[in-house]
Amino acid sequence: MKILISDGLAQKGIDLLSSVSEFEVEFRPGLSAAELKSAVSDTEALVIRSGTKVTADVIASASRLRVIGRAGIGLDNVDIAAASKRGIVVMNTPDGNVITTAEHTVAMLMALSRNIHQATTSMKAGQWEKKKFLGQEVYHKTLGIIGVGRIGRIVAERAAGLRMHVIAYDPHLEPETIQKLGVVAVDLKELYQRSDYISVHTPLTRDTKGLLNHEAFAKMKEGVMIINCARGGIVNEQ
Structure with a gap:
């Protein structure tokens, strides 16, 4: 599974994902909207915080995307309706902070x-x-x-x-x-x-x-x- 981390994340979290042999982890924080659309084209899992805006356009560009994981609570930066239409699971970490x-x-x-x-x-x-x-x-x-x-x-x-x-x-x-x-x-x-x-x-x-x-x-x-x-x-x- 190819995982894109598009926001800053603690190194411990990156290392944890990278330790799984089945995961191919790419850490690319600070992408522009255009760069993000290109980066998610072959991504199966997207890990974000509050900086990345996962719009309907971004989701439409992610033909292989299966899950969006929010490291945090708020999901106002994710178009949940667009993700749901595509069958993409959106999850957060409500107890994290x-x-x-x-x-x-x-x-x-x-x-x-x-x-x-x-x-x-x-x-x-x-x-x-x-x-x-x-x-x-x-x-x-x-x-x-x-x-x-x-x-x-x-x-x-x-x-x-x-x-x-x-x-x-x-x-x-x-x-x-x-x-x-x-x-x-x-x-x-x-x-x-x-x-x-x-x-x-x-x-x-x-x-x-x-x-x-x-x-x-x-x-x-x-x-x-x-x-x-x-x-x-x-x-x-x-």
Whole structure:
């Protein structure tokens, strides 16, 4: 089987695939769209991360492609419908980086609360503006989590350990299921109104693209802090 790895991948992963005698592994990150279409023409398996865009055109050029493996969670860079029409299996690794992402979310929350980036920049400029960057405690603040999947649940656990009040919204889960996690289930409007912090943990879909927009921001508290360790397109930055 010929395998094309078109995004950066840990050497350990490349070595693991290369150790299988039946696999012919080609590592070519950073391909242009035209180069990718040419490269997949005789490829049976494609391994990607978030950089490679597997469009319908790319899939149409891959006459021998049998499987697309995403080293990560999100699949918004793969035309799943086009792949399904061709009988190509699309798979991801949903548990691969859940703890890493959840911990990164908490790190971002703390950095925002304590103005870490701004204070570091100020100090490197030779200033000591202690009072300006005092920040705030997260203790007893309300964290609103949008999306209570694998990552959202871990974030909720970590936030509870910080003695934060955790509320959450997930249209795919019954409120009772969310409550069993020790989290208060609310609708999206209430989450916007009550949260001191909002953390986003949903895939990028037609329903979530631009979810946090002007209308949503208007419903939020003044000074709310938003952490998006999911997909950039979920927040309308305009």
